[in-house]
Amino acid sequence: MMDNPQLIEYQWGDMVFRYRFTAGAELSISGIPLIYSSSLWVMSPGWMNRYYGMTDRKNIIQDAAIKESGDILEITLDHYSSPKESSQFIGKETFTLHKDNQYQVKLEGQLTPGLDGIIEWTAGTINPMLFLGEHYESTVKGKKILGSFPVTPEAEEVESATFAKGFSSMKMESRIGNILLECNDNKDIRFFDFRRNRWANPKQPQFWLGLLETPIQGGQPFSYQLNFKFSKRTKTPAKSSSRLDIRVPIHKETAVLIPNHQQEYILPQPKALQFTGTDFSITDKTRIIIPDESNEDLKRAIQTFMRELKDILPIQLTIISENNSASSGNSILTLSISNQSTRISDLGDSSLPNHQEGYSLTVAANQIQLSAHTAQGIYYGLMSLLQLIKLTPDGYYFRGVKITDYPSLDFRGIHCFTGKDRGQEIAHTVRKLMGLHKINALVWECEYLIWDSFPELAHSEYGMTKEDAQQVLQAARESFIEIIPLVQSLGHSEWIFTNGQNLEFAEDPDHPYAYNPTDSRSYNFIYHAYQEVIEFFNPKIVHIGHDEVATEGRFPWRSLASQKSVTELVMEDMRKLHHWFKERDIRIMVWGDMFLWKEEANDAANAPSKKDAFKRRELLPKDVLVADWHYAEDKPENYRSIPLFAKEGYATIGAPFDRPNNIKNLTQACINASCQGLLQTTWAGFNFRIKDNESCWNQYWAYLWAAEYSWSGIDTPADQLPYEARQLFMDIIQNKKPLLETKLGFTIPLDDYFNCTLSGAPQSPSPIGFGPELDLSEFPLDRTLWGNTVFQCSTNKHGKLAILMDGQLESQGTYPSHIEVCLESRKLSELHLLMTTTFPTEDGVQTGKVIFEYTDQTRFEKPLIYGHNIFAFNDLRPSPEARIGWRQIAPSQQLVAVWDLTVINPSPEKLITSIFLESQGTAAAPVIFAITGVLPS
Secondary structure (H helix, E strand, O other), X not given: OOOOOOEEEEEEOOEEEEEEOOOEEEEEEOOEEEEEEEEEEEEOHHHOOEEEXXXXXXXXXXXXXXXXXXXXXXXXXXXXXOOHHXXXXXXXXXXXXXXXXXXXXXXXXXXXXXXXXXXXXXXXXXXHXXXXXXXXXXXXXXXXXXXXXXXXXXXXXXXXXXXXXOOXXXXXXXXXXXXXXXXXXXXXXXXXXXXXOOOOOOOOOOEEEEEEEEEEEOOOOEEEEEEEEEOOOOOOOOEEEOOEEEOOOOOOOEEEEOOOEOOOOOOOOOOEEEEOOOOEEOOOOOEEEEXXXXXXXXXXXXXXXXXXXHHHOOOOOEEEEHHHOOOOOOOEEEEEEOOXXXXXXHHOOOOOOOOOOOEEEEEOOOEEEEEEOOHHHHHHHHHHHHOOEEEEOOEEEEOOEEEEEOOOOOEEEEEEEOOOOOHHXXXXXXXXXXXXXXXXXXXXXXXXXXXXXXXXXXOOOOOEOHHHHHHHHHHHHHOOOEEEEEOOXXXXXXXXXXXXXXXXXXXXXXXXXXXXXXXXXXXXXHHHHHHHHHHHHOOOEEEOOOOOOOOOOOOOOHHHHHOOOHHHHHHHHHHHHHHHHHOOOXXXXXXXXXXXXHHHOOOOOOOOOHHHHHHHHHHOOOOOEEEEEOOOOOOHHHOOHHHHHHHOOOOEEEEOOOOHHHHHHXXXXXXHOOOOEEEEOOOOOOOOOOOOOXXXXXXXXXXXXXXXXXXXXXOOOHHHOOOOHHHHHHHHHOOOOOOOOOEEEEEEOOHHHOOEOOOOOOOOOOOOEOOOOOEOOOOOOOOOEEOOEEOOOOOOOOXXXXXXOOOOOOOOOEEEOEEEEEEEEEOOOEEEEEEEEOOOOOOOOEEEEEEEEEOOOOEEEEEEEEOOOEOEOOOOOOOOOEEEEEEEEOOOOOEXXXXXXXXXXXXXXXXXXXXXEEEOOOOOOEEEEEEEEEOOO
16 A cells, blocks of 8 residues: 555555654554564765765655465665666665565665675664564574573673574574575674663663675675565464453542642752752742842742742732841742852852852752852742642642752753744743753754745755744753753755755755855855854854764765865865854854774764864864764763863763763763763754654653763763653643642442552563563552552452453453443543553554543443553653653563553533443553542532
């Protein structure tokens, strides 16, 4: 089926095959994901230049050859860069599906004669959940090798994590039956555990199958083939009972939603924090006393604090000056701000750190004292104070503390893009995700602002008006965040050629990616563009990009006539731009990859040789800020380029991506090398978008980890922090308000209907998990309050403590596909289910539904959609509808969790006779621990 130009999708036998433009091949068996994605890259040795990448052919799906013949489906994709006649690589990938559940993939190709290259072919990223704890037998050169797939990933390095390489066949046990994988006996095909790899995506654990950086020679054709054969399931599937009727006395009305807002932490964590127990009561009589000499920046800090406080509590504080602060017995918040000549001891606060952004904060029963050297320090202290709010049924408080605090890194930045009609959303992100957590810089990639000078470049999908952008500038000012505009120059300058414009000075007009640095028209344009950037932002620093200059298109091409090397072209352009900005008293920032040789960094090293790298750094002006990006997870000492740049005299900023260990360890490397700071990067598309963009949320909740590590400097792994950054991110973007009053409702006792334990041990009658290394055996039965929600959790006389519903992968027992809970004609405003699922499935798959049946015979149905409002116990993601209720680190060092799913009743005035829970029988079988109902107010 080819209705979507970005997708090929066919159901063939029990298999569903998809090919997406950006994700490659996907394969599921009986609705259970087996292959998540595929990819193909053909590069020069060392990954210096790209000969072909899987996204280079925009029409690859539209031009696919699809042939159906009896029980066989054949899909062939042609791989080459456009135009084909100048492509340095020509290849073909063929996917063949048989209705008897066989799947084959074949890759053929050839590099242009005279070129040397490497090929990296991901034939498939494999769903490991189907294999954990199971056995395999591989055949390598006629020798049989036995092994098992570990529950806990055991190795980071590829060789140690490899199950088989150069195999002719692998027989694998799995939760969907036996699988036979055959290879055309090629020594380079490898199957390994990717879960601990430095490039692993923690959001989607994977096994990896294919070719890793395999050398190829120009003019020599190659061919690789893999065959999968899926047998019938060898395990006895669980039996589905049609219905489970729950008819029990519903517990009497009681408090089921309780104000319970009290953090045991501050994010980012202060250098010194002591909770004293002497809480400060917040009332309408609480006053803020400011010094008479308060400046506009201090007023701005207080106004921002007042706005944020009002967003949490229905209280308006009074602001008075020191001269009018005669004692009246009311509780007060006193602010003290020093100046350049004031000694710390003169402030009467010996705990005030000697840092311009530092502060000290003491909260006692009747007074709060906040001291800092600058208004910015006062602002950070006030942001910490907001996190000390404590809500109880008895009142509102700031928790009693003594804090001394200052940042570990001076520069703490976020990089993100503009977005069409996204000003309000970006401004909210700046205030709530960045400013509240002490981020002080926004590197705002803004090429797609609609520039007055070049209206012809307005992008129909990405173009953002200056008026909309003003909302972001205002939010940044309120949050003490410096905006550093990023407008790409020589590298990634596709924006210059939007709508087919300016191709006359594109370096490669067939692949317009860089401008021609030997053409004066390039500089007439770029200087004009930067002048408007300066006029709009009035910046102290401008980021000019300048990364990956030669990785796409032909570079050099039009500038070949100059007979200059890539290094000469790149550095002449750099020095021109640096001189132009220096004349205007503006500092420039650049990405660091073009100045590194592959032996100087484990990734992001795009100089063609050590000599070129040294020459480029030698020519790089010393006042340039270097944003040294590295996205692979590694130990702090292995980020070698960080101390290299610092040692050579450059102000260096480490730039990680979204993996928590990448962020933590790169930060540590920056601290150890006394670098300037950290810049958290975002690559979620040219259009900033958080709402309805679940696939990229991991990039945005990473902002909180970046804020933590760059300020606090701690080395605590993200999973061991005292907060769940994913859930906090969700609360922030949803603008979730704390519960201020108790709500009544009822709990439903389920003990008599529990049918499973939570241990994954083999002797368990209905295992959930993968054995004692990875299961829910630490589930806290003695807990009653989960956030704000009261749940009645218990175990029955058989030691069972949850209801497991019907699913594809249960191997024994009988489980209900339908549950009816009789409500005896009650009203309900919302329903809370403490739940999870046994295994993951594909995002977007409906795993079940919740149904309200009213006394007037009408119904309301709420679908349970995997990846949206229901998740497997080891798939730790938040949702607007399902809060992470509990999380724990399993012995395998992987996180497990359960969720508080909220179903809002659209008709709270109606009486409900019954609630129905249904399972669709997918791989993600629902597991129910407790049910709580909330009555209408």
